[in-house]
Amino acid sequence: MKHLKKYLAGVVGIALLLSCFQVEYYTYKLQSRETIKQKPIDSYVAQENQKEKELKEQKVAYLTFDDGPSCNTKRVLDVLRTYEINATFFLIGSSITVNTKPIVERMIKEGNAVGVHTYSHEANTMYASADAFKEDFLRAEEIINEATGKKARLCRFPWGSANNYLKKIDKQIIPWLEEKGYYYCDWNVSAEDSVGKPTVASILHNIKKDYTRYEHPIILMHDSNTNCLTAEILPDIIVMLKQDGYKFDTLDHMEKSYQYARN
Numbered sequence: 001m002k003h004l005k006k007y008l009a010g011v012v013g014i015a016l017l018l019s020c021f022q023v024e025y026y027t028y029k030l031q032s033r034e035t036i037k038q039k040p041i042d043s044y045v046a047q048e049n050q051k052e053k054e055l056k057e058q059k060v061a062y063l064t065f066d067d068g069p070s071c072n073t074k075r076v077l078d079v080l081r082t083y084e085i086n087a088t089f090f091l092i093g094s095s096i097t098v099n100t101k102p103i104v105e106r107m108i109k110e111g112n113a114v115g116v117h118t119y120s121h122e123a124n125t126m127y128a129s130a131d132a133f134k135e136d137f138l139r140a141e142e143i144i145n146e147a148t149g150k151k152a153r154l155c156r157f158p159w160g161s162a163n164n165y166l167k168k169i170d171k172q173i174i175p176w177l178e179e180k181g182y183y184y185c186d187w188n189v190s191a192e193d194s195v196g197k198p199t200v201a202s203i204l205h206n207i208k209k210d211y212t213r214y215e216h217p218i219i220l221m222h223d224s225n226t227n228c229l230t231a232e233i234l235p236d237i238i239v240m241l242k243q244d245g246y247k248f249d250t251l252d253h254m255e256k257s258y259q260y261a262r263n
């Protein structure tokens with residue numbers, strides 16, 4: 001009898017010990033599962049934050065082309081495609097014809113951004129009054145939206161937002177554009193490729209002397225019929241910026257547009 005009691009006590013003891021181990025084991029397993037679950041989430045968040053930080057610190061150049069579309073736009077698009085980068089084009093409504101509309105379609109298809117650069121680009125008529133400007137702008141907007149198949153959000157004033165013609169009517173024009181959902185975009189680097197008698201050397205020099213001052217240079221260039229030299233020197237401009245560590249993007253991805261009136 002004594003032996004039986006001892007034997008039973010032994011069995012119960014072992015059973016208790018085993019169940020304790022089991023509980024410990026499962027608790028350990030659960031905890032480690034939690035750790036396994038949590039770890040990737042934490043490191044994923046950290047990675048994302050790092051990516052965001054790097055993106056903000058990154059040097060990004062914005063190539064912009066005004067006064068197209070024209071035959072030179074095709075050459076510009078070819079260069080952009082070769083380097084697998086995109087640019088922003090501010091179009092003149094009256095330059096969009098049956099012949100040039102496919103160029104605008106190609107811009108969009110290849111991932112470039114498009115903005116409104118008025119219909120006539122004639123300072124004396126379109127800046128004559130607020131109503132004249134609105135009429136000209138709406139005409140351009142209609143043609144550009146029809147060609148791109150989407151609603152334009154970007155625009156650029158001919159001669160920039162600080163020009164003397166606009167100053168007389170800007171209190172009526174700027175709020176009107178913003179109400180319509182537009183961001184007007186100026187620039188901080190100018191190629192000076194449509195002033196005087198530019199050469200490939202002068203275009204390159206004008207960009208080179210200014211872009212390093214900015215983490216986000218917005219480079220003004222032109223792609224009208226007369227701007228052959230810009231398309232010619234564009235590969236050198238891109239290589240120069242690339243070698244200096246700049247990436248490229250379009251103005252519709254910029255957090256805050258660069259505006260003379262506000263910068």
Ligand SMILES: [Zn+2]
Pocket residue numbers: 066067117121158159
């Ligand atoms: Zn222009």
